[in-house]
Structure formats: structure tokens, C-alpha cells
Amino acid sequence: MVTAVFKAVLFSVYKIYIMQAKAHKTGLLTAFLLLAGITSTFSQKLNFDITLFGDKIGAMQVEQKDSAGFKLYDVQSKFEAKVLFSKKSSASVMHVVFNSNGNMICSYYKNIKTDGVITTTANLQNGKLHVEHNGQKSVLDTPFNASSVVLYFAEPQKLQKIFSERAGKFFDMVKQDNGTYLANLDDGSAKFTYSGNKLAQIEVSKGMLGTIVIKAVP
Numbered sequence: 001m002v003t004a005v006f007k008a009v010l011f012s013v014y015k016i017y018i019m020q021a022k023a024h025k026t027g028l029l030t031a032f033l034l035l036a037g038i039t040s041t042f043s044q045k046l047n048f049d050i051t052l053f054g055d056k057i058g059a060m061q062v063e064q065k066d067s068a069g070f071k072l073y074d075v076q077s078k079f080e081a082k083v084l085f086s087k088k089s090s091a092s093v094m095h096v097v098f099n100s101n102g103n104m105i106c107s108y109y110k111n112i113k114t115d116g117v118i119t120t121t122a123n124l125q126n127g128k129l130h131v132e133h134n135g136q137k138s139v140l141d142t143p144f145n146a147s148s149v150v151l152y153f154a155e156p157q158k159l160q161k162i163f164s165e166r167a168g169k170f171f172d173m174v175k176q177d178n179g180t181y182l183a184n185l186d187d188g189s190a191k192f193t194y195s196g197n198k199l200a201q202i203e204v205s206k207g208m209l210g211t212i213v214i215k216a217v218p
Contacts, residue, residue, distance in 0.1 A: 042065065042066040043063060043064070043065045043066075044063065044064045044153070045061060045062070045063045046061070046062045046063075046152055046153070046199075046216065047059070047060070047061055047062075047216070047217040048060040048061075048062070048077075048214045048215060048216055048217060049214075049215050049217055050077065050079045050212060050213070050214050051212070051213045051215065052079075052081050052083075052210060052211075052212055052213070053210065057079045057080060057081040057212075058077065058078050058079025058080060058081075058090075059077070059078065059079075060075065060076070060077035060078075060214060061075070061076050061077075062074075062075050062149070062152045062153075063075075064153055068100075069099075069100035070097060070098065070099055070100060071097070071098040071102075072095070072096070072097055073094070073095065073096040073097075073098075073149040073150075074093075074094070074095055075092070075093065075094040075095075075149060075152075076092070076093055076094075077090070077091070077092050078090065078091045078092075079212070083210070087114065088113075088114050089113065089114050090111060090112070090113045090114075091111070091112050091113075092109070092110065092111035092112070092166075093108075093109075093110055094107070094108065094109045094110075094149065094165055094166075095107065095108045096108075096147060096149045096165060098145070101143070102145045103142060103143035103144060103145050104122075104124075104129075104142075104143075104144060104145070104147050104163060105123070105124040106121075106122060106123040106124060107120075107121065107122045107123075107147065107149075107163075107165040108120075108121050108165075109121075109165045109166050111166065118133075118134060118166065119133075119134060120132065120133045120134070120165060120166060120167070120168045122140075122163075122165070122168065124142060127142060128140065128141065128142060129141075129142045131168040131169070132168070133167065133168035133169075136168075138168065138169070140163075140169075140170070144160075144161045144163060144170075145160070146160040146161065146162050146163070147162065147163040147164070147165055148162060148163070148164050148165055148166070149165060151173075151192060151199065152199050153199070154197060155181075155194045155197045155199075156173045156181060156192075160173070162183070164185060167185055167186070171183055171184060171185050172184060173192075176191075179193075179194070180192060180193050180194075181194075187206065188204060188205050188206040189204075189205050190202055190203065190204045190205070191203040198216070199216060200215070200216055201213055201214060201215040201216060202214040
């Protein structure tokens, strides 16, 4: 279900989108369908186990919905682990919307962790993506057709700009000789493994926490 905060983000984005489109009836209908959470014409759910040192510590669910030509993504994940006599936990939600042209127009991410909270929002205004990451604002050029949530459903293509809904900025995705993909951000790295164009697992390396494996559940 779309959260109240994300509904507010959607309302802001689609208000601008509709004004730019001169508020024609089709645009209004699309906006209200999305805001009301009307049942999508297509939905795909993926489930993942989250493990650390071979032990399951949590789970993730990723859902893609099609509605009136738009793609909506919802992600929920939660894990809890004991590392060096201290407990580490994370509970996150993410919502992302791509328009009928295949470009991202807004996203909302929130992660409540043991050591703090990360909140990142992005929404399209006047052809620019306005991002706010834990109070810090930035503006990015658009359009782009790939963000981290898309990586759960398809192998990345060449020359794609990948946007991190969590960090609020772009990152590089480099294909390795063994067919895996390596992504690097400021606070760690992640190795993506695909099988038949479907994501099989992600290995996330983060300092003292070690390597967390996010593995697809058949």
C-alpha cells in the first residue's frame, strides 16, 4: 500500500505534471488512479532472503505494478543481526514511479536503522529531478530510465545511468569478466549476479557488518 508520505510526494509531482500538460482529462485520470491506489493491470512480486555468514537475518519483497502506462515499484525489507556483541537492525520502505515514457519521475525511501534514520525523496519539477537526502538538497538532470529498484527485475544495459533512491545520486555499474556487475557507492559496494536476465543475488559489503547476501527465493 502506498504510504501517506508518498501520496503527498505523488500529489506534488502530478500537480506539476498535469499543469505542464495543461490539465487535460487523461492526465487527471492517471493522477487520480495512482493516488487512489487503484488495482493495477499487471503486478509482479519478487521475494528475497537476507543472510549474513550463511544465517538468515531478514527478508525483502519487491513489487512492480503497471497502472495506466505508469510503473510503480514498492520495496519492503527488514533484518536484524548481532555483530561483535552488538545488535544491528534495519527496516526500510521504498516507492518509485516511472512514467509512460519509461523515465523515473519520483521516489521515496526511508530506512530506520540502529544508528539512525535515512530519508530520501526525489520528484520531477520543470524537467529536473529535485532530490532531498536527509535534509541536503540537490538537482539532477533528467530523463533517465534506470534506478536501483529496476535492477531487481532486469539485467542492466550498457550506458545506463543508475540512480540510487537511497543515496539520492547516480552510481556506476561495471560488468565483470565473470558476468556479474559491481556497483560502488560512498559507503560500500555491491555485486549483482543474474541468471537468465533475472536477479539471483546481491552481495552487499559494508565495513564491520561484513557481507550481506540478498538471495532470490524461487
